Amino acid sequence: MYEGIVQDLIDELGRLPGVGPKGAQRIAFHLLQADPVDVRRLADVLVEVKARVKFCSVCFNVSEADLCRICADPRRDQTVLCVVEEYKDVVAIERTREFRGRYHVLGGAISPIEGIGPEQLHIRELMTRLADSQLTEVILATDPNLEGEATATYLTRMLKPLEIRVTRLASGLPVGGDLEYADEVTLGRAFAGRRSAE
Structure with a gap:
């Protein structure tokens, strides 16, 4: 446990998807050691993306326009x-x-x-x-x-x-994968979705 704002930063980073406690700590210490200009640029982009990016009015994809x-x-x-x-x-x-x-x-x-x-x-x-x-x-x-x-x-x-x-979409075995590592559902779908050899 760190004190004050450093721990707050680690906690906030840890809330991001795919970032665990150790990853959050590594990112926090990277930011602490980074050039202040780089950190400011990151902060500005985060604020700007929240202000400018919205969702497409037709398909709901991310977009800066309607x-x-x-x-x-x-x-x-x-x-x-x-x-x-x-x-x-x-x-x-x-x-x-x-x-x-x-x-x-x-x-x-x-x-x-x-x-x-x-x-x-x-x-x-x-x-x-x-x-x-x-x-x-x-x-x-x-x-x-x-x-x-x-x-x-x-x-x-x-x-x-x-x-x-x-x-x-068809589903099945990945290219370059080994049968022994495929789970039952994936292997079953590969059999069900088989096609004629070319």
């Missing part, structure tokens, strides 16, 4: 919509350069244990968006965990009456 760059891009395919849990998922999919459609960010996944139901997510906005568009396919790209599966199942039921093609 529309994010993807929604504002007329070259994107408006007939395909990829539904993701978080805005960081958009970045992951964009890095693949495989998807040219649009997105809808739910803002999380259904998790009764954490008290998150459909009403806490952007599902109502998704349904409104689907009613007012020329979409032919909705890709459900939720995480392959219990909450993601529950969310995908819920959305599939909601979308069925709309007669829009609903697909799910």
